[in-house]
Amino acid sequence: MSISMTNDIVIGGISIPPGARKRVGIKVAKLYDYTEMTIPVEVLRGKKDGPVLFVSAAIHGDEINGIETIKRLLARKSILSGIRGTLIAVPIINVFGFHQKIRYLPDRRDLNRCFPGSRSGSLGGQIAYIFMEEIVEKCTHGIDLHTGSMHRTNLPQIRASTDDFETKRLALAFGVPVVLNSNLRDGSLRQAAADKNIPMLLFEGGEALRYEEKVIRSALRGIISIMNTIGMIDQKKINLRPRKKEVFVARSSHWIRAPHSGSLRIRKRLGTMVKKDEILGVISDAFGQGRINVRARETGIVIGMNMLPLVNNGDALFHIATFENSKVVEEQVEFFDETLEIDD
Known part of the structure; x- marks a missing residue:
């Protein structure tokens, strides 16, 4: 699936033409002292037709591994130059939780249970509505980056609805050893994207309020693999250390x-x-x-x-x-520590 590059994309009232790279702040609300809170977005548009992929993080404000992952993705000049289609990078969705180093919104709501949201609902509902309208509905694919909740850590994994053929294809292409067939949850971003027929992956890895190098590398490697799989970037610009990779879908x-x-x-x-x-x-x-x-x-x-x-x-x-064969999965996880070689 591709989107014509003949028209500008408008985000936060800013027009981004083909071939442009711009940063935008989407206004969501104000603090008590009237400080404007904005969701930071960077948009990279190629000059050729292609998919529109959003990559987001910190829908839970304390899940910061994804923020660092997106920083590193945006720094990969050799990969991002000449992309086909559009990359929309959103490093922090829940700006309120991020500033307070907490998972939730000020009213203790979980933003990832507020989708698709409402223009006049709760704060979470309004942020969800804005994110759907400004970002998700303009995209053909999505990747949302998560960590474990407070005091929990997760093995790098993909959670996806593998009953959908395209979503399963992308989940396997991401390249982490474990894919968890996860049902859609009411109010989640993944559910809202599915309702719009947008294939979306949820990456889990590491724990809250920590940068973990192995997790960040695996997420970055997976995003680049997806960009290649959907035709956004040139395979020749990706230099992977040649190792056998196998992905396993969990039974439960x-x-x-x-x-x-x-x-x-x-x-x-x-x-x-x-x-x-x-x-x-x-x-x-x-x-x-x-x-x-x-x-x-x-x-x-x-x-x-x-x-x-x-x-x-x-x-x-x-x-x-x-799994059908847990021993084989364990062996695959053991040598999953390879690095992604990228020439910049």
């Missing part, structure tokens, strides 16, 4: 919850295979007594975990994805 996933309150000692790390009934961690009291083992329900791969040692009964501790 589930969280293992704390069977008791106490302090948790983790026994497994992200990306490792665990067998049914294997010990994932041990909960004990302040004296190291009353030890209770946390065990796996099924054989699978650890794709997410709670990093806070102090846990209450029922807290989500380990996110386990199940």
Whole structure:
């Protein structure tokens, strides 16, 4: 799918003609002191017809790995020069949460449950409405970058509706070892994009309020791979270290919850295979007594975990994805640390 480059794209009241690169601030609201809050956007338009891809981050204000990823993407001059179509980069959607280093909006709403939004709704609804109108509805494809929520970390992974052929094709092309077939959630950006028939991927990796090099590299590598897959950039400008890559779609996933309150000692790390009934961690009291083992329900791969040692009964501790052959997935995750070679 491609968009004709004969017309300007208008974002935030600013016209961006073919071949131009511009930064725009989309006005969303004001603070108590009347400081204008704007969503920062950078638009790169090629001179040839092609897809229109949005890449966004910080829909949760404390998820900053994606912000650094977009910075690095925008710095790749050799790749971005001569692109076909348009790249719309939105490093911070939830500017309110970002400025306060928190996940949510000032009214404690989750912006990723406010889509498609409303012109006269809550603050979250209005921001969602503006983002849909100004960005999403002008695009043919989308990638939204996330991390784990506070005190949780995630293995680099793609979450997508693999029942849709095009979305599954792009999910596999992103190149991270694990793809989680994830149902669309009401009020999410992914749901709103699907309603507009826009294929969209959700990348998860790392934890909140941290820059993690491995996660940032894997996200950047995946975005560039998608740009190549949909015909935006020239394959010759991408220099990947030649290694065998295989992507696995999880059959299902589930969280293992704390069977008791106490302090948790983790026994497994992200990306490792665990067998049914294997010990994932041990909960004990302040004296190291009353030890209770946390065990796996099924054989699978650890794709997410709670990093806070102090846990209450029922807290989500380990996110386990199940596969046809978990051992093969573990091996693939182990050598996924290769770097992306890009000549600038």
